[in-house]
Amino acid sequence: MTAQSPYGSQPTPGQGGHPQPGPTPQGPAGFAQQGPGFAQAAPGPAPQGRPAGEAGFLRSLFDLKFENFVTIRFASVIYVIAIVLAVLSYIGTVLTAISMGAAGSFISSYGYSSGIGGGGVLLIIAAILLGWIPSLIQIIFTRVIIEFVVANVRTAQNTQKLVQRG
Incomplete structure (x- = not known):
């Protein structure tokens, strides 16, 4: 009698459990066929950390034309600093x-x-x-101001996208 794994029988290489090196037949819509229920996405550009057209942090920070915004990136940091100060x-x-x-x-x-x-x-x-009341009022006003600024920046970003679309 043979001992059976609690997870069922394990496929040996070449039985469809693991992809094998070499060419794989292409199925519909550019998906490679690897076995029942498995599909691999067609090769394409790798996803990046930020959307296309968005500048990096240092580039946005020293953008003298103010085309790129850093406000949204720092809103939470500024809010945490305001809470600590309160x-x-x-x-x-x-x-x-x-x-x-x-x-x-x-x-x-x-x-x-x-x-x-x-x-x-x-x-x-x-x-x-x-004594906590003035600190709470300070936190509330800071939150409202940050929300107002972030909403304005998002409105500007959305307007910029609409203008670029035509």
Whole structure:
């Protein structure tokens, strides 16, 4: 008795399981016949990373006639930078409130009135609970501006394609 593979019988080379070197008969529409259910695309130009007519990044960046746009490529990067800056702004607000509260308590321990007094703790709590609001507004405005710019650039690109078609 022979041991059988759990995947069924394996074809030996030349039985249609693997393409063999040499000429292959051509079927309809330029597809090579390799066995039942397999078709290979006819040779043609290899796909490239960017559409025809679109310049590379450095060429677009230093295009003094502004025929190629880099805005869409950097929209997500600019948005991430804006989010990071908004988070850093919030953290800065909380740290400033903590330092103001600490400075107020330090000054009041020497008998001087800083004007903050026991309000330092309230300042810290307010910064933690409400300090994120300006950062959120900053993110919203940045997003709206980026969407507006990208929409304008896409409109310009589509208009350019329509003009080229005739």
